[in-house]
Amino acid sequence: MSQANTRPKPFLLPDYCKGCGRCVQVCVQGCISFAKEINPETGMVPVLLDLAKCTGCGLCIEACPEPYGLRAMEAGESFELQDPATLFGPKRSTAPDPVDIPGRTIPLPAAEPLVIKGTYASALGALLAGCRHVFGYPITPSTEGAELMAKLLPKMDGFYLQAVSEVATVYHMYGCAGAGLPCMTFTSSPGFSLMLEGVSYMIGSQLPGVFVDIMRGGPGLGNIGPEQADIKLACRGLGHGNTHAITLMPSTPQEMLDLSYLAFELSFKYRSPVVVLADGYLGQMTGRVQLPTAMIEPGLPAWAVYGDAAHRKNLHTSVFLDEPTLEALNVKLNAKYEAMQAEARAESFQAADAEVLLVACNTPARASKGAAQKLRDQGIKAGLFRPITMWPFPIEQLKPLLANVKQIVVVEASAGQIEDELRLALSHAGITDPPPITHIQRYGGVLPQEKDVVAHVQNLMGRA
Amino acid sequence: MSNAFYGTFERHSDGKGLKGHSTHYCAGCGHGLAHKYLAEAIDELGIQDDTVAVNPVGCAAFLYFYLDTGNTSTAHGRSPATAVGHKVANPNAMVICYQGDGDLAAIGLAETISTAQLGIPITVIFINNAVYGMTGGQMAPTTLMGQTTTTSPDGRDRLTGSPIRMAELIAQLDGPVYVERVALFSPAERKKAKRAIKKALLMQKERRGYAFVEVLAECPTHLKTTPEKAMTWVKEQMLPIFPLGVKKDANFEPWFEMPKLGFDPTTLLKAIGASSEKPAGFCKGFPTHLNPTDISLKLAGSGGDGAQTIAMLIAKAAINEGFDGTHIPAYGPESRGGTSYADVHVALEEVHNPASPHPDVFVAFNAPSLAKFGNTVRPGGIIIYDNAVAKDVKTTDPTVKVIGVPFTDIAARLGKMVVKNIVALGALQAATELFPAETLLATLRDTLKDKAALIPLNEKAFAEGAAAAREAMKR
CATH class of the missing domain: 3.40.50.970 (Thiamin diphosphate (ThDP)-binding fold, Pyr/PP domains)
Structure with a gap:
């Protein structure tokens, strides 16, 4: 059995053995045994190797679940315990540092x-x-x-x-x-x-x-x-x-x-x-x-x-x-x-001098824009502030418009979700005394209409 | 030691101390062996650079501590969905799903089955140890009958289901090319496990398809036993329920090569139907006789009447003439039949209210539509309706002009019921003079440019509808 002599025998650093014993089970020569001594480094009980009868069959190596557990000892290597850092490290990954490929x-x-x-x-x-x-x-x-x-x-x-x-x-x-x-x-x-x-x-x-x-x-x-x-x-x-x-x-x-x-x-x-x-x-x-x-x-x-x-x-x-x-x-x-x-982005329509500022997004913003125009025709200084980003809320764009505003009207197809964002943004911006905020809200698949907005504002301004 | 493992596990507590070269698995756990066979197969197939390992939720969540490949960790059960995303982004990537029984067979079952049936070449390594490990020993979908876990304290019974055999389930699908169940409890089984994992990767490398390897693994910690007894338990208790072996080994032709993504602007413009040709205009001005700045129309009928098609044509024609135009459809739940109505606006500058609650013009294809919307037409507005199907129409508002045109009869006479809506469009043009006929006809021809043979019939339908409307208005 000259081949057996040339096959590498196993090597084990006890620190990396958890003592599961899969190797014990497969060694027909009985070279590996469960130990009783707890490894003070790991708290585990590593197996013991006595390789006198080892044929280098390799079954124990194949059975070991730890990447750095039992491994074949290459020719010239020593059985002596070595410092793990010098044995395995500091081998680094050969993967390169990635770079951006621009579009x-x-x-x-x-x-x-x-x-x-x-x-x-x-x-x-x-x-x-x-x-x-x-x-x-x-x-x-x-x-x-x-x-x-x-x-x-x-x-x-x-x-x-x-x-x-x-x-x-x-x-x-x-x-x-x-x-x-x-x-x-x-x-x-x-x-x-x-x-x-x-x-x-x-x-x-x-x-x-x-x-x-x-x-x-x-x-x-x-x-x-x-x-x-x-x-x-x-x-x-x-x-x-x-x-x-x-x-x-x-x-x-x-x-x-x-x-x-x-x-x-x-x-x-x-x-x-x-x-x-x-x-x-x-x-x-x-x-x-x-x-x-x-x-x-x-x-x-x-x-x-x-x-x-x-x-x-x-x-x-x-x-x-x-x-x-x-x-x-x-x-x-x-x-x-x-x-x-x-x-943060927003669009304003007739908002610079507005006394009634409508706040709306999506399709309700279209109806609100129409309403603002109609209200201007009736002599009410109405304008529209349309957040294009709801988060972040465009509070910096809103702030300068507030100077003349007497009424804010939030027009939305929800139960105040836009209004909540507005109020939160005003609060975070330290605007503790904003103009009164009222709203027109529809839900359930119904959108606020231009005439609803016009009527609400007329009512608000005592023009009903 | 496989090169597909990191030299030092730097992601495992920064690689400090023992953790730099040691896994986080308990003694006797099957994961370590599955990792090792996977790493060795990656090495042997030379695919380390191409590999993307999708890390699950479960004990193997930290596969990325060890595998020196691309790594993505995903949510519980979503490995296959994530893997598909990676694979379609780069079909040359070798994408590996490594999942436990909770991940694959409970929370991720829908993704598991659908991805297997899709058959896209990815490799799934399924670790079945009959228990939830990471969360502390709860019942898994693969827990055996009678097996006690923390959530089946008296043993799994009928009320808690019975173990699901994933390899068999996956094997009976059309998509997978290769399915095998293996185990880790003996040298012979370990050899087969390693071979199966390598073959599953090879199936992906050769682009043959989806491959699935179920690995019966030991979890001594939650079986509350020794590593040795856990191996015996797998052999004696699990095997009768989960028989080992190849469940499917098909001979699929490789998947096609995915082409390189296209970014040619001309191809894109052609695909989206954009044209640099300015459409001809025929309008002398905005049709202020209907409304000074914004004309509101409603078209209503049954699904299939074609109300939406002509609504779209009107909006398109408006924009071709340099005005603004919008169209909003509304349907009942039925695909055919049921209600179908369209709100259209034509505005001089900009449509503010795209809905038409009080239309200037209303086109009705049937009696229910008339009943629903007839009285919403604004004073002085116009109703055009199909008097072949609705008779004796009267409105409560005498200022509303009501014009009956037999859309259905005319279309039937022309031999194609589908042109009923074009008859209506012709009638609408003649009755309202919203746009010159040529505006609508040019838009119609453009819409039909890929079905040019239909143009003469549609032109005839338009002309007959218009003539009938003119005739009706004389009465």
């Missing part, structure tokens, strides 16, 4: 405006922003966006995948975004609720992704009419933990495109999900949409877990068992949320 901006030839519905406009915005991966689960009234993507993406060699649920959807996004690529979903309120756990994971792991939520009537299954009742979810309830994401509020099919396009840029800039909140009307509404002047071919960020040599070093995780480490992540996220305040 590029590609000019688009001029095109005539399209006449398309809001969900389509949003889909085109995503395509133009470089998104080639869309995941989703059908839900009215958002599905047309996914349907258009399923039709268009193959033409751009992209990928649409219908997930088994909204829960699976958000984790498809987690994986795809983890690989460093722009991705998105179309959903509607009940679906968005289901995605929130994953949004929290994306925020924790600092992954980008765009969620277009076409809000419908709730609670529960509700209906498929327009509502604005997911604002508290997007602004205050993105899953568990300290979470925030930039929340964009389009009010026209054009903005469905523009803000979806912008959402990708912001999402990668901050390595964080971005939510586009539209009401059911906006999703379904057809209107004029002008294409931008350029489209994006995304690069590949240094942080991607792409599945190649350049990114082997990377890890995405949101689990940090060590409390100081997790607190440090939260501090970092809070700093990021602070930096996101710079992205």
Whole structure:
């Protein structure tokens, strides 16, 4: 049996043995035995090796579950115990430090405006922003966006995948975004609720992704009419933990495109999900949409877990068992949320000298704009303040308008979710004595109408 | 020692002390062996750089402490969904799901089954130890009948279900190319386990499909026994319920190569139907005779009447003429039949209220629509309705003009019921003069440019609808 003599015998550092005894079981020569002595370093009871009769069969090595447990002793090595640090370390991973591969901006030839519905406009915005991966689960009234993507993406060699649920959807996004690529979903309120756990994971792991939520009537299954009742979810309830994401509020099919396009840029800039909140009307509404002047071919960020040599070093995780480490992540996220305040956006209409300031988003902002015009015709100085980001709330844009304002009227299709954001923003800004705030609220798939706004303001100003 | 393991486990308590070269698993746990065989297979197949290991929730949550590959840790049960995301982002990546029984067979069952049926080439290593380890010994979906756990203290019984055989379940799906159940309790079984894990990775490397290896593993800690007895328990108790062996070994052709993502602007513009050609205008000015700045229309019928199609045409025509236009559809729950109505606005500058609660113009395809919306038309407004299906229509407001046109009869005479809506569009044009006929016809032709053969019929339907409306207005 000359071969047996040349086969390497096992070697074991007792510190790395937990004494499970799988090796004891397989050694026919009885070279390995359970011991009784507790290793003072580990508190474990490592096995004992007596290799006098060892044939080097290797079964013990194969049976050992520890990467640095039993291993073959190479020729020339000694049995003597060695310092583990010199035996195994400091061998480092050979994985290289990844670098950013920048994207590029590609000019688009001029095109005539399209006449398309809001969900389509949003889909085109995503395509133009470089998104080639869309995941989703059908839900009215958002599905047309996914349907258009399923039709268009193959033409751009992209990928649409219908997930088994909204829960699976958000984790498809987690994986795809983890690989460093722009991705998105179309959903509607009940679906968005289901995605929130994953949004929290994306925020924790600092992954980008765009969620277009076409809000419908709730609670529960509700209906498929327009509502604005997911604002508290997007602004205050993105899953568990300290979470925030930039929340964009389009009010026209054009903005469905523009803000979806912008959402990708912001999402990668901050390595964080971005939510586009539209009401059911906006999703379904057809209107004029002008294409931008350029489209994006995304690069590949240094942080991607792409599945190649350049990114082997990377890890995405949101689990940090060590409390100081997790607190440090939260501090970092809070700093990021602070930096996101710079992205606050708003539009004003006849607001500079307004005495009655309407505050509205999405489709109700259109009705409010019409109302402001009608009220001006009647000699009431009405204006509109339209937050384009609901989080962060554009308080800095609002502040200078407040000088002449005698009444603030919040017009919304929810039970005060926009008003809550407004009041919170005023409070945080130290505005303790804001003008009186009243509201027009509709729910359940009904939107406030222009005439409702006009009547409310007339009443408020004693002109009824 | 496999090169696919880190030289020092720096993520394990910063690699300090013993943890730098030691796993976090209990003595006798099966995970260490599964990790080792996985690492060795990665090494032997030369795929370390390409590998993305999807870390589960459960005892193996910290796979990334050890595997020197790309790593993503995900939520409980979401490994396959996450893996699919990685795989479609980079089809050349070697994506591995490493999951426990709670992760794969309880909370993640929907994702597990749907991903297996999808068959996308990923590798799933399923560690079945019949108990929840990380949370402290609760009942798993694979817990055996009679087995005591902290949540089946008197032993699993009918009320708590019975163990689910995942390998068999996965094997009967169309998607997977290779499914095997292996164990770790003897040298022979370990050899098979290692071979199975390597083969499952090879199936992915060769792009043949989804591969699944169920590993019966020991959890002496929560079996409350010794490592040695745990091995005996797996052999004697688990094997009768979870028989070992290859459950599926198909010979699939490799999946197609995923093409490189496209970013050609011309292709994109063509795909989305954008054109640089300015549409011709025919309007002399805004149709102020209907409303000075913003005309509100409602079109209502049954699903399938085509109300939405012509609503869209009107909005499109408005924008082609340089005005603003919007269209909002509303449907009943039915795909065909049921109610279907459309609110359309045509505005000189900007539509503020896209809904039409009090339309200037109302087009009704049937009697229920007339009943529902007839009285919402504003004073002085116009109603155009299908008098082939609704008879003797009167309004309470005498200022509203009511024009009956037999949409259905005309369409039937033309031999195609589907042009009923175009008959209505022609009638609407003639009755309201919202736009010149040519505006709507140009938009109609553009919409039908891919089905050019249908254009003459549609033009005829439009003309007949318009003629019938003119005739009706004379009466």
